[in-house]
Amino acid sequence: MVKKDRSSYVNKTYLMIMLPKFYQTHLKSQLTLAEYLLLKILITLLQSIKKVSLETLATAVPIPIIFESRRRKIQRFLLLPNLTIEKIWFPIVTTWLEMNxxxxxxxxxxxxxxxxxxxxxxxxxxxxxxxxxxxxxxxxxxxxxxxxxxxxxxxxxxxxxxxxxxxxxxxxxxxxxxxxxxxxxxxxxxxxxxxxxxxxxxxxxxxxxxxxxxxxxxxxxxxxxxxxxxxxxxxxxxxxxxxxxxxxxxxxxxxxxxxxxxxxxxxxxxxxxxxxxxxxxxxxxFKSGGYNLEDTNVSGERLISLILLIAIAYTSATIQGQKIKRKGVQKYVGRVKEYGRTQRRHSSFYIGLYGQTWVNFMEECKDLVIILIKLSRNKRQYYQRGLRAMELILATS
CATH class of the missing domain: 3.90.350.10 (Transposase Inhibitor Protein From Tn5; Chain A, domain 1)
Structure with a gap:
Protein backbone atom coordinates (compact mmCIF):
# COMPACT_ATOMS: atom_id res chain seq x y z
CA MET A 1 0.00 0.00 0.00
CA VAL A 2 1.39 3.39 -1.06
CA LYS A 3 1.36 5.98 1.69
CA LYS A 4 -0.03 9.32 0.51
CA ASP A 5 1.92 12.50 1.13
CA ARG A 6 -0.40 14.83 3.00
CA SER A 7 2.04 17.76 3.24
CA SER A 8 0.33 21.11 2.71
CA TYR A 9 2.68 22.10 -0.11
CA VAL A 10 1.83 19.09 -2.28
CA ASN A 11 -1.57 20.32 -3.42
CA LYS A 12 -0.92 24.05 -3.19
CA THR A 13 -0.67 26.08 -6.40
CA TYR A 14 2.29 28.47 -6.41
CA LEU A 15 1.42 31.03 -9.06
CA MET A 16 1.55 34.78 -8.55
CA ILE A 17 -0.22 37.30 -10.80
CA MET A 18 1.13 40.75 -10.06
CA LEU A 19 -1.50 43.44 -10.66
CA PRO A 20 -2.86 45.56 -7.79
CA LYS A 21 -6.61 45.36 -7.35
CA PHE A 22 -7.21 49.00 -8.30
CA TYR A 23 -5.22 48.45 -11.50
CA GLN A 24 -7.40 45.47 -12.37
CA THR A 25 -10.63 47.34 -11.70
CA HIS A 26 -9.75 50.22 -14.01
CA LEU A 27 -8.22 48.08 -16.76
CA LYS A 28 -11.36 45.92 -16.91
CA SER A 29 -13.46 49.07 -17.36
CA GLN A 30 -11.40 50.23 -20.36
CA LEU A 31 -10.69 46.97 -22.20
CA THR A 32 -12.74 44.09 -23.51
CA LEU A 33 -12.29 40.77 -21.74
CA ALA A 34 -10.05 39.46 -24.55
CA GLU A 35 -7.93 42.62 -24.48
CA TYR A 36 -7.65 42.54 -20.69
CA LEU A 37 -6.58 38.88 -20.68
CA LEU A 38 -3.92 39.53 -23.33
CA LEU A 39 -2.66 42.49 -21.29
CA LYS A 40 -2.32 40.25 -18.22
CA ILE A 41 -0.42 37.68 -20.28
CA LEU A 42 1.96 40.34 -21.59
CA ILE A 43 2.53 41.79 -18.10
CA THR A 44 3.26 38.28 -16.78
CA LEU A 45 5.76 37.75 -19.61
CA LEU A 46 7.46 41.09 -18.94
CA GLN A 47 7.92 40.15 -15.29
CA SER A 48 9.21 36.71 -16.23
CA ILE A 49 11.48 37.13 -19.28
CA LYS A 50 12.30 40.82 -18.64
CA LYS A 51 12.59 41.63 -22.33
CA VAL A 52 10.35 43.81 -24.51
CA SER A 53 11.57 42.86 -27.97
CA LEU A 54 8.50 42.12 -30.10
CA GLU A 55 10.10 38.91 -31.40
CA THR A 56 10.90 37.72 -27.88
CA LEU A 57 7.39 38.45 -26.62
CA ALA A 58 5.83 36.70 -29.63
CA THR A 59 8.05 33.68 -29.02
CA ALA A 60 6.92 33.41 -25.40
CA VAL A 61 3.19 34.24 -25.65
CA PRO A 62 1.46 30.92 -24.80
CA ILE A 63 -1.37 31.27 -27.33
CA PRO A 64 -1.77 28.19 -29.59
CA ILE A 65 -1.39 29.91 -32.97
CA ILE A 66 1.56 30.16 -35.35
CA PHE A 67 4.42 32.51 -34.47
CA GLU A 68 3.63 35.11 -37.13
CA SER A 69 0.01 35.32 -35.95
CA ARG A 70 1.18 35.84 -32.36
CA ARG A 71 3.51 38.61 -33.49
CA ARG A 72 0.74 40.38 -35.44
CA LYS A 73 -1.64 39.94 -32.49
CA ILE A 74 0.77 41.84 -30.23
CA GLN A 75 1.28 44.52 -32.89
CA ARG A 76 -2.49 45.06 -33.15
CA PHE A 77 -2.82 45.13 -29.37
CA LEU A 78 -0.23 47.91 -29.10
CA LEU A 79 -2.39 50.07 -31.39
CA LEU A 80 -5.65 49.68 -29.45
CA PRO A 81 -7.48 53.04 -29.31
CA ASN A 82 -8.04 52.70 -25.55
CA LEU A 83 -4.44 51.78 -24.76
CA THR A 84 -3.38 55.37 -24.09
CA ILE A 85 -1.89 57.28 -21.18
CA GLU A 86 -5.01 59.43 -20.85
CA LYS A 87 -7.50 56.53 -20.73
CA ILE A 88 -5.46 53.80 -19.07
CA TRP A 89 -2.77 55.44 -16.97
CA PHE A 90 -3.95 58.82 -15.65
CA PRO A 91 -6.95 57.32 -13.75
CA ILE A 92 -4.63 54.73 -12.16
CA VAL A 93 -2.18 57.50 -11.22
CA THR A 94 -5.02 59.52 -9.66
CA THR A 95 -6.06 56.58 -7.47
CA TRP A 96 -2.43 55.86 -6.55
CA LEU A 97 -1.92 59.49 -5.49
CA GLU A 98 -5.02 59.35 -3.28
CA MET A 99 -3.68 56.19 -1.63
CA ASN A 100 -0.14 57.45 -1.01
CA PHE A 286 13.41 50.23 -17.50
CA LYS A 287 16.54 49.52 -19.52
CA SER A 288 19.48 47.21 -18.88
CA GLY A 289 18.72 46.78 -15.14
CA GLY A 290 15.20 45.46 -15.72
CA TYR A 291 13.10 45.28 -18.89
CA ASN A 292 15.76 45.98 -21.55
CA LEU A 293 13.67 48.70 -23.19
CA GLU A 294 16.52 49.79 -25.45
CA ASP A 295 16.39 46.40 -27.22
CA THR A 296 12.85 46.88 -28.47
CA ASN A 297 12.26 47.12 -32.20
CA VAL A 298 8.95 49.02 -32.17
CA SER A 299 8.53 52.76 -32.65
CA GLY A 300 5.95 55.55 -32.61
CA GLU A 301 2.56 54.78 -31.01
CA ARG A 302 3.50 51.15 -30.46
CA LEU A 303 6.57 52.19 -28.46
CA ILE A 304 4.49 54.47 -26.22
CA SER A 305 2.00 51.62 -25.66
CA LEU A 306 4.88 49.28 -24.84
CA ILE A 307 6.29 51.79 -22.34
CA LEU A 308 2.80 52.00 -20.84
CA LEU A 309 2.89 48.21 -20.32
CA ILE A 310 6.32 48.56 -18.72
CA ALA A 311 4.98 51.31 -16.44
CA ILE A 312 2.15 49.00 -15.35
CA ALA A 313 4.58 46.11 -14.78
CA TYR A 314 7.21 48.25 -13.06
CA THR A 315 4.87 49.97 -10.60
CA SER A 316 3.03 46.70 -9.92
CA ALA A 317 6.33 45.03 -9.03
CA THR A 318 7.28 47.94 -6.77
CA ILE A 319 3.94 47.88 -4.95
CA GLN A 320 4.32 44.10 -4.58
CA GLY A 321 7.85 44.52 -3.23
CA GLN A 322 6.64 47.01 -0.62
CA LYS A 323 4.02 44.48 0.54
CA ILE A 324 6.63 41.71 0.72
CA LYS A 325 8.86 43.93 2.85
CA ARG A 326 5.96 44.70 5.18
CA LYS A 327 5.47 40.94 5.59
CA GLY A 328 9.12 40.72 6.66
CA VAL A 329 10.08 37.97 4.19
CA GLN A 330 12.30 39.90 1.78
CA LYS A 331 15.34 37.89 2.93
CA TYR A 332 13.90 34.94 1.02
CA VAL A 333 13.99 36.96 -2.21
CA GLY A 334 17.32 38.79 -2.06
CA ARG A 335 20.25 39.73 0.14
CA VAL A 336 19.32 42.08 2.95
CA LYS A 337 21.19 45.25 3.94
CA GLU A 338 24.18 44.42 6.12
CA TYR A 339 24.94 46.23 9.37
CA GLY A 340 26.75 49.48 8.65
CA ARG A 341 25.67 49.65 5.02
CA THR A 342 24.03 53.03 4.31
CA GLN A 343 22.30 52.07 1.05
CA ARG A 344 19.72 49.30 0.86
CA ARG A 345 20.94 46.41 -1.25
CA HIS A 346 17.74 45.86 -3.23
CA SER A 347 14.86 48.16 -4.17
CA SER A 348 11.19 47.33 -3.66
CA PHE A 349 11.02 46.87 -7.44
CA TYR A 350 13.69 44.16 -7.28
CA ILE A 351 12.02 42.41 -4.34
CA GLY A 352 8.63 42.44 -6.08
CA LEU A 353 9.98 41.33 -9.44
CA TYR A 354 12.14 38.48 -8.18
CA GLY A 355 9.67 37.53 -5.46
CA GLN A 356 7.29 36.63 -8.28
CA THR A 357 10.06 34.76 -10.10
CA TRP A 358 10.90 32.72 -6.99
CA VAL A 359 7.30 31.77 -6.22
CA ASN A 360 6.31 31.00 -9.81
CA PHE A 361 9.31 28.73 -10.39
CA MET A 362 8.13 26.72 -7.39
CA GLU A 363 5.02 25.81 -9.38
CA GLU A 364 7.13 24.60 -12.31
CA CYS A 365 9.55 22.61 -10.13
CA LYS A 366 7.16 21.52 -7.37
CA ASP A 367 7.55 17.76 -7.86
CA LEU A 368 11.35 18.02 -7.79
CA VAL A 369 11.29 20.30 -4.74
CA ILE A 370 9.03 17.88 -2.85
CA ILE A 371 11.52 15.06 -3.42
CA LEU A 372 14.40 17.33 -2.41
CA ILE A 373 12.65 18.25 0.85
CA LYS A 374 12.05 14.57 1.65
CA LEU A 375 15.75 13.84 1.16
CA SER A 376 16.69 16.46 3.78
CA ARG A 377 14.32 15.78 6.65
CA ASN A 378 16.74 17.32 9.17
CA LYS A 379 16.23 20.64 7.36
CA ARG A 380 12.46 20.30 7.27
CA GLN A 381 11.79 23.19 9.69
CA TYR A 382 13.76 25.59 7.46
CA TYR A 383 11.89 24.42 4.37
CA GLN A 384 8.60 24.92 6.20
CA ARG A 385 9.59 28.50 7.03
CA GLY A 386 10.43 29.09 3.38
CA LEU A 387 7.11 27.62 2.26
CA ARG A 388 5.36 29.89 4.74
CA ALA A 389 7.27 32.83 3.23
CA MET A 390 6.03 31.77 -0.22
CA GLU A 391 2.46 31.71 1.09
CA LEU A 392 2.87 35.22 2.50
CA ILE A 393 4.27 36.46 -0.82
CA LEU A 394 1.37 34.82 -2.67
CA ALA A 395 -1.04 36.54 -0.28
CA THR A 396 0.26 39.94 -1.40
CA SER A 397 -0.88 39.41 -4.99
Whole structure:
Protein backbone atom coordinates (compact mmCIF):
# COMPACT_ATOMS: atom_id res chain seq x y z
CA MET A 1 0.00 0.00 0.00
CA VAL A 2 1.39 3.39 -1.06
CA LYS A 3 1.36 5.98 1.69
CA LYS A 4 -0.03 9.32 0.51
CA ASP A 5 1.92 12.50 1.13
CA ARG A 6 -0.40 14.83 3.00
CA SER A 7 2.04 17.76 3.24
CA SER A 8 0.33 21.11 2.71
CA TYR A 9 2.68 22.10 -0.11
CA VAL A 10 1.83 19.09 -2.28
CA ASN A 11 -1.57 20.32 -3.42
CA LYS A 12 -0.92 24.05 -3.19
CA THR A 13 -0.67 26.08 -6.40
CA TYR A 14 2.29 28.47 -6.41
CA LEU A 15 1.42 31.03 -9.06
CA MET A 16 1.55 34.78 -8.55
CA ILE A 17 -0.22 37.30 -10.80
CA MET A 18 1.13 40.75 -10.06
CA LEU A 19 -1.50 43.44 -10.66
CA PRO A 20 -2.86 45.56 -7.79
CA LYS A 21 -6.61 45.36 -7.35
CA PHE A 22 -7.21 49.00 -8.30
CA TYR A 23 -5.22 48.45 -11.50
CA GLN A 24 -7.40 45.47 -12.37
CA THR A 25 -10.63 47.34 -11.70
CA HIS A 26 -9.75 50.22 -14.01
CA LEU A 27 -8.22 48.08 -16.76
CA LYS A 28 -11.36 45.92 -16.91
CA SER A 29 -13.46 49.07 -17.36
CA GLN A 30 -11.40 50.23 -20.36
CA LEU A 31 -10.69 46.97 -22.20
CA THR A 32 -12.74 44.09 -23.51
CA LEU A 33 -12.29 40.77 -21.74
CA ALA A 34 -10.05 39.46 -24.55
CA GLU A 35 -7.93 42.62 -24.48
CA TYR A 36 -7.65 42.54 -20.69
CA LEU A 37 -6.58 38.88 -20.68
CA LEU A 38 -3.92 39.53 -23.33
CA LEU A 39 -2.66 42.49 -21.29
CA LYS A 40 -2.32 40.25 -18.22
CA ILE A 41 -0.42 37.68 -20.28
CA LEU A 42 1.96 40.34 -21.59
CA ILE A 43 2.53 41.79 -18.10
CA THR A 44 3.26 38.28 -16.78
CA LEU A 45 5.76 37.75 -19.61
CA LEU A 46 7.46 41.09 -18.94
CA GLN A 47 7.92 40.15 -15.29
CA SER A 48 9.21 36.71 -16.23
CA ILE A 49 11.48 37.13 -19.28
CA LYS A 50 12.30 40.82 -18.64
CA LYS A 51 12.59 41.63 -22.33
CA VAL A 52 10.35 43.81 -24.51
CA SER A 53 11.57 42.86 -27.97
CA LEU A 54 8.50 42.12 -30.10
CA GLU A 55 10.10 38.91 -31.40
CA THR A 56 10.90 37.72 -27.88
CA LEU A 57 7.39 38.45 -26.62
CA ALA A 58 5.83 36.70 -29.63
CA THR A 59 8.05 33.68 -29.02
CA ALA A 60 6.92 33.41 -25.40
CA VAL A 61 3.19 34.24 -25.65
CA PRO A 62 1.46 30.92 -24.80
CA ILE A 63 -1.37 31.27 -27.33
CA PRO A 64 -1.77 28.19 -29.59
CA ILE A 65 -1.39 29.91 -32.97
CA ILE A 66 1.56 30.16 -35.35
CA PHE A 67 4.42 32.51 -34.47
CA GLU A 68 3.63 35.11 -37.13
CA SER A 69 0.01 35.32 -35.95
CA ARG A 70 1.18 35.84 -32.36
CA ARG A 71 3.51 38.61 -33.49
CA ARG A 72 0.74 40.38 -35.44
CA LYS A 73 -1.64 39.94 -32.49
CA ILE A 74 0.77 41.84 -30.23
CA GLN A 75 1.28 44.52 -32.89
CA ARG A 76 -2.49 45.06 -33.15
CA PHE A 77 -2.82 45.13 -29.37
CA LEU A 78 -0.23 47.91 -29.10
CA LEU A 79 -2.39 50.07 -31.39
CA LEU A 80 -5.65 49.68 -29.45
CA PRO A 81 -7.48 53.04 -29.31
CA ASN A 82 -8.04 52.70 -25.55
CA LEU A 83 -4.44 51.78 -24.76
CA THR A 84 -3.38 55.37 -24.09
CA ILE A 85 -1.89 57.28 -21.18
CA GLU A 86 -5.01 59.43 -20.85
CA LYS A 87 -7.50 56.53 -20.73
CA ILE A 88 -5.46 53.80 -19.07
CA TRP A 89 -2.77 55.44 -16.97
CA PHE A 90 -3.95 58.82 -15.65
CA PRO A 91 -6.95 57.32 -13.75
CA ILE A 92 -4.63 54.73 -12.16
CA VAL A 93 -2.18 57.50 -11.22
CA THR A 94 -5.02 59.52 -9.66
CA THR A 95 -6.06 56.58 -7.47
CA TRP A 96 -2.43 55.86 -6.55
CA LEU A 97 -1.92 59.49 -5.49
CA GLU A 98 -5.02 59.35 -3.28
CA MET A 99 -3.68 56.19 -1.63
CA ASN A 100 -0.14 57.45 -1.01
CA UNK A 101 -0.16 61.25 -0.59
CA UNK A 102 -2.04 63.94 1.29
CA UNK A 103 -2.79 67.47 0.15
CA UNK A 104 -0.43 69.03 2.72
CA UNK A 105 2.62 67.01 1.64
CA UNK A 106 4.89 68.17 -1.19
CA UNK A 107 5.10 65.74 -4.11
CA UNK A 108 8.37 65.88 -6.04
CA UNK A 109 7.85 65.74 -9.79
CA UNK A 110 10.96 64.97 -11.86
CA UNK A 111 11.29 65.93 -15.52
CA UNK A 112 14.03 64.24 -17.52
CA UNK A 113 14.95 62.74 -20.83
CA UNK A 114 16.57 59.48 -21.92
CA UNK A 115 17.61 58.38 -25.36
CA UNK A 116 18.95 55.40 -27.27
CA UNK A 117 19.47 54.85 -31.01
CA UNK A 118 16.99 57.24 -32.69
CA UNK A 119 14.59 57.33 -29.72
CA UNK A 120 14.33 60.50 -27.60
CA UNK A 121 11.99 59.89 -24.66
CA UNK A 122 10.72 62.66 -22.35
CA UNK A 123 9.50 61.42 -18.97
CA UNK A 124 7.64 63.02 -16.05
CA UNK A 125 7.72 61.00 -12.82
CA UNK A 126 6.95 61.25 -9.11
CA UNK A 127 9.74 60.51 -6.62
CA UNK A 128 8.66 57.39 -4.76
CA UNK A 129 10.44 54.84 -2.57
CA UNK A 130 13.91 55.93 -3.78
CA UNK A 131 12.75 55.33 -7.33
CA UNK A 132 10.30 57.20 -9.56
CA UNK A 133 6.67 56.45 -10.48
CA UNK A 134 6.20 57.27 -14.21
CA UNK A 135 3.34 59.70 -14.79
CA UNK A 136 3.63 60.79 -18.42
CA UNK A 137 6.00 60.01 -21.28
CA UNK A 138 6.22 61.04 -24.90
CA UNK A 139 8.63 60.81 -27.83
CA UNK A 140 10.27 64.03 -28.94
CA UNK A 141 10.28 64.50 -32.73
CA UNK A 142 14.01 65.22 -32.75
CA UNK A 143 17.25 64.20 -31.09
CA UNK A 144 18.86 66.34 -28.41
CA UNK A 145 17.46 68.57 -25.68
CA UNK A 146 13.84 69.64 -25.33
CA UNK A 147 12.90 73.31 -25.69
CA UNK A 148 10.74 75.55 -23.52
CA UNK A 149 7.62 75.10 -25.67
CA UNK A 150 7.88 71.29 -25.49
CA UNK A 151 8.48 71.40 -21.74
CA UNK A 152 5.46 73.63 -21.10
CA UNK A 153 3.23 71.57 -23.41
CA UNK A 154 4.13 68.33 -21.63
CA UNK A 155 3.81 69.75 -18.12
CA UNK A 156 0.45 71.29 -19.05
CA UNK A 157 -0.87 67.76 -19.62
CA UNK A 158 0.45 66.54 -16.28
CA UNK A 159 -0.21 69.37 -13.81
CA UNK A 160 -4.05 69.04 -13.78
CA UNK A 161 -3.62 65.56 -12.24
CA UNK A 162 -1.98 67.28 -9.23
CA UNK A 163 -4.52 70.08 -8.72
CA UNK A 164 -5.23 68.91 -5.16
CA UNK A 165 -1.56 68.59 -4.16
CA UNK A 166 1.51 70.70 -3.53
CA UNK A 167 4.19 69.82 -6.06
CA UNK A 168 7.82 70.71 -6.63
CA UNK A 169 9.30 70.20 -10.11
CA UNK A 170 12.90 68.97 -10.22
CA UNK A 171 15.03 69.29 -13.34
CA UNK A 172 18.68 69.17 -14.38
CA UNK A 173 20.55 71.72 -16.48
CA UNK A 174 18.50 70.96 -19.59
CA UNK A 175 15.60 72.67 -17.81
CA UNK A 176 17.46 75.72 -16.46
CA UNK A 177 15.37 78.18 -18.50
CA UNK A 178 14.25 81.19 -16.46
CA UNK A 179 11.18 81.27 -18.72
CA UNK A 180 10.23 77.80 -17.46
CA UNK A 181 10.83 78.91 -13.87
CA UNK A 182 8.60 81.95 -14.40
CA UNK A 183 5.87 79.78 -15.93
CA UNK A 184 6.02 77.30 -13.03
CA UNK A 185 5.78 80.14 -10.51
CA UNK A 186 2.75 81.53 -12.33
CA UNK A 187 1.25 78.02 -12.12
CA UNK A 188 1.76 78.01 -8.31
CA UNK A 189 4.30 75.19 -8.55
CA UNK A 190 7.50 74.98 -6.49
CA UNK A 191 10.64 74.08 -8.41
CA UNK A 192 14.34 73.25 -8.12
CA UNK A 193 16.09 73.60 -11.47
CA UNK A 194 19.84 73.26 -11.78
CA UNK A 195 21.51 76.25 -13.42
CA UNK A 196 24.57 76.24 -15.64
CA UNK A 197 27.54 77.91 -13.99
CA UNK A 198 27.74 80.59 -16.70
CA UNK A 199 24.37 82.12 -15.74
CA UNK A 200 24.43 85.65 -14.30
CA UNK A 201 22.78 86.83 -11.09
CA UNK A 202 22.21 90.42 -9.98
CA UNK A 203 23.94 90.62 -6.60
CA UNK A 204 23.36 94.39 -6.28
CA UNK A 205 21.55 96.94 -8.43
CA UNK A 206 23.04 96.60 -11.92
CA UNK A 207 25.93 94.51 -10.55
CA UNK A 208 25.86 91.13 -12.29
CA UNK A 209 28.11 88.21 -11.44
CA UNK A 210 28.55 84.88 -13.16
CA UNK A 211 27.62 81.97 -10.87
CA UNK A 212 31.08 80.57 -11.42
CA UNK A 213 32.51 83.70 -9.75
CA UNK A 214 30.51 83.50 -6.51
CA UNK A 215 33.29 81.60 -4.73
CA UNK A 216 31.71 78.16 -4.49
CA UNK A 217 34.31 75.49 -3.67
CA UNK A 218 34.35 71.92 -2.28
CA UNK A 219 32.81 71.83 1.20
CA UNK A 220 31.08 75.22 0.83
CA UNK A 221 27.37 75.94 0.54
CA UNK A 222 25.32 79.13 0.69
CA UNK A 223 21.89 80.49 -0.19
CA UNK A 224 21.32 83.59 -2.30
CA UNK A 225 17.83 84.95 -1.72
CA UNK A 226 15.72 87.14 -3.99
CA UNK A 227 18.06 87.73 -6.93
CA UNK A 228 17.38 88.21 -10.61
CA UNK A 229 18.85 85.53 -12.86
CA UNK A 230 20.01 86.39 -16.42
CA UNK A 231 20.10 89.95 -17.73
CA UNK A 232 16.85 89.62 -19.66
CA UNK A 233 14.31 92.18 -18.46
CA UNK A 234 10.86 91.32 -17.18
CA UNK A 235 11.69 88.43 -14.85
CA UNK A 236 11.05 88.49 -11.11
CA UNK A 237 13.53 87.41 -8.44
CA UNK A 238 14.30 83.84 -7.42
CA UNK A 239 16.41 82.07 -4.83
CA UNK A 240 19.62 80.26 -5.73
CA UNK A 241 20.88 77.40 -3.55
CA UNK A 242 24.61 76.77 -3.98
CA UNK A 243 26.39 73.64 -2.73
CA UNK A 244 29.60 71.80 -3.53
CA UNK A 245 30.10 68.54 -1.69
CA UNK A 246 33.22 68.32 0.44
CA UNK A 247 36.15 66.10 -0.37
CA UNK A 248 35.87 62.50 0.78
CA UNK A 249 39.15 60.55 0.85
CA UNK A 250 40.69 63.44 -1.04
CA UNK A 251 38.15 63.33 -3.87
CA UNK A 252 35.42 65.93 -4.49
CA UNK A 253 32.79 66.19 -7.26
CA UNK A 254 34.04 68.01 -10.36
CA UNK A 255 31.64 70.91 -9.83
CA UNK A 256 29.02 72.23 -7.45
CA UNK A 257 25.29 72.77 -7.76
CA UNK A 258 23.53 76.05 -8.47
CA UNK A 259 19.82 75.41 -7.93
CA UNK A 260 17.20 77.93 -9.05
CA UNK A 261 14.32 77.54 -6.62
CA UNK A 262 11.27 78.99 -4.92
CA UNK A 263 11.90 76.95 -1.76
CA UNK A 264 12.85 79.11 1.20
CA UNK A 265 16.03 77.54 2.61
CA UNK A 266 19.25 75.93 1.44
CA UNK A 267 18.44 72.71 3.28
CA UNK A 268 15.01 72.35 1.67
CA UNK A 269 16.33 73.08 -1.83
CA UNK A 270 19.29 70.69 -1.65
CA UNK A 271 17.24 67.89 -0.04
CA UNK A 272 14.64 68.29 -2.78
CA UNK A 273 17.10 68.37 -5.68
CA UNK A 274 18.93 65.26 -4.44
CA UNK A 275 15.73 63.32 -5.11
CA UNK A 276 15.99 64.11 -8.83
CA UNK A 277 18.48 61.26 -9.18
CA UNK A 278 15.79 58.70 -8.31
CA UNK A 279 14.54 58.93 -11.91
CA UNK A 280 17.97 57.72 -13.07
CA UNK A 281 17.38 54.54 -11.07
CA UNK A 282 13.98 54.15 -12.73
CA UNK A 283 15.52 54.56 -16.19
CA UNK A 284 18.05 51.86 -15.29
CA UNK A 285 15.20 49.55 -14.22
CA PHE A 286 13.41 50.23 -17.50
CA LYS A 287 16.54 49.52 -19.52
CA SER A 288 19.48 47.21 -18.88
CA GLY A 289 18.72 46.78 -15.14
CA GLY A 290 15.20 45.46 -15.72
CA TYR A 291 13.10 45.28 -18.89
CA ASN A 292 15.76 45.98 -21.55
CA LEU A 293 13.67 48.70 -23.19
CA GLU A 294 16.52 49.79 -25.45
CA ASP A 295 16.39 46.40 -27.22
CA THR A 296 12.85 46.88 -28.47
CA ASN A 297 12.26 47.12 -32.20
CA VAL A 298 8.95 49.02 -32.17
CA SER A 299 8.53 52.76 -32.65
CA GLY A 300 5.95 55.55 -32.61
CA GLU A 301 2.56 54.78 -31.01
CA ARG A 302 3.50 51.15 -30.46
CA LEU A 303 6.57 52.19 -28.46
CA ILE A 304 4.49 54.47 -26.22
CA SER A 305 2.00 51.62 -25.66
CA LEU A 306 4.88 49.28 -24.84
CA ILE A 307 6.29 51.79 -22.34
CA LEU A 308 2.80 52.00 -20.84
CA LEU A 309 2.89 48.21 -20.32
CA ILE A 310 6.32 48.56 -18.72
CA ALA A 311 4.98 51.31 -16.44
CA ILE A 312 2.15 49.00 -15.35
CA ALA A 313 4.58 46.11 -14.78
CA TYR A 314 7.21 48.25 -13.06
CA THR A 315 4.87 49.97 -10.60
CA SER A 316 3.03 46.70 -9.92
CA ALA A 317 6.33 45.03 -9.03
CA THR A 318 7.28 47.94 -6.77
CA ILE A 319 3.94 47.88 -4.95
CA GLN A 320 4.32 44.10 -4.58
CA GLY A 321 7.85 44.52 -3.23
CA GLN A 322 6.64 47.01 -0.62
CA LYS A 323 4.02 44.48 0.54
CA ILE A 324 6.63 41.71 0.72
CA LYS A 325 8.86 43.93 2.85
CA ARG A 326 5.96 44.70 5.18
CA LYS A 327 5.47 40.94 5.59
CA GLY A 328 9.12 40.72 6.66
CA VAL A 329 10.08 37.97 4.19
CA GLN A 330 12.30 39.90 1.78
CA LYS A 331 15.34 37.89 2.93
CA TYR A 332 13.90 34.94 1.02
CA VAL A 333 13.99 36.96 -2.21
CA GLY A 334 17.32 38.79 -2.06
CA ARG A 335 20.25 39.73 0.14
CA VAL A 336 19.32 42.08 2.95
CA LYS A 337 21.19 45.25 3.94
CA GLU A 338 24.18 44.42 6.12
CA TYR A 339 24.94 46.23 9.37
CA GLY A 340 26.75 49.48 8.65
CA ARG A 341 25.67 49.65 5.02
CA THR A 342 24.03 53.03 4.31
CA GLN A 343 22.30 52.07 1.05
CA ARG A 344 19.72 49.30 0.86
CA ARG A 345 20.94 46.41 -1.25
CA HIS A 346 17.74 45.86 -3.23
CA SER A 347 14.86 48.16 -4.17
CA SER A 348 11.19 47.33 -3.66
CA PHE A 349 11.02 46.87 -7.44
CA TYR A 350 13.69 44.16 -7.28
CA ILE A 351 12.02 42.41 -4.34
CA GLY A 352 8.63 42.44 -6.08
CA LEU A 353 9.98 41.33 -9.44
CA TYR A 354 12.14 38.48 -8.18
CA GLY A 355 9.67 37.53 -5.46
CA GLN A 356 7.29 36.63 -8.28
CA THR A 357 10.06 34.76 -10.10
CA TRP A 358 10.90 32.72 -6.99
CA VAL A 359 7.30 31.77 -6.22
CA ASN A 360 6.31 31.00 -9.81
CA PHE A 361 9.31 28.73 -10.39
CA MET A 362 8.13 26.72 -7.39
CA GLU A 363 5.02 25.81 -9.38
CA GLU A 364 7.13 24.60 -12.31
CA CYS A 365 9.55 22.61 -10.13
CA LYS A 366 7.16 21.52 -7.37
CA ASP A 367 7.55 17.76 -7.86
CA LEU A 368 11.35 18.02 -7.79
CA VAL A 369 11.29 20.30 -4.74
CA ILE A 370 9.03 17.88 -2.85
CA ILE A 371 11.52 15.06 -3.42
CA LEU A 372 14.40 17.33 -2.41
CA ILE A 373 12.65 18.25 0.85
CA LYS A 374 12.05 14.57 1.65
CA LEU A 375 15.75 13.84 1.16
CA SER A 376 16.69 16.46 3.78
CA ARG A 377 14.32 15.78 6.65
CA ASN A 378 16.74 17.32 9.17
CA LYS A 379 16.23 20.64 7.36
CA ARG A 380 12.46 20.30 7.27
CA GLN A 381 11.79 23.19 9.69
CA TYR A 382 13.76 25.59 7.46
CA TYR A 383 11.89 24.42 4.37
CA GLN A 384 8.60 24.92 6.20
CA ARG A 385 9.59 28.50 7.03
CA GLY A 386 10.43 29.09 3.38
CA LEU A 387 7.11 27.62 2.26
CA ARG A 388 5.36 29.89 4.74
CA ALA A 389 7.27 32.83 3.23
CA MET A 390 6.03 31.77 -0.22
CA GLU A 391 2.46 31.71 1.09
CA LEU A 392 2.87 35.22 2.50
CA ILE A 393 4.27 36.46 -0.82
CA LEU A 394 1.37 34.82 -2.67
CA ALA A 395 -1.04 36.54 -0.28
CA THR A 396 0.26 39.94 -1.40
CA SER A 397 -0.88 39.41 -4.99
Missing amino acids: FTSDKIIYLVIDRTNWACVNLFMVSVVWDKRAFPIYFTLLPKLGSSNIDEQKAILSKVLPTFNNYKICVLGDREFCSVKLANWLRDSNVYFCLRLKKNHFVEMQADVWLELNDLGLAPGISFFVKGVKVTKIKGFVSFNVACKWKRKILGVAPEEGWFILTTLETLELAIAAYKQRFDIEEMFRD
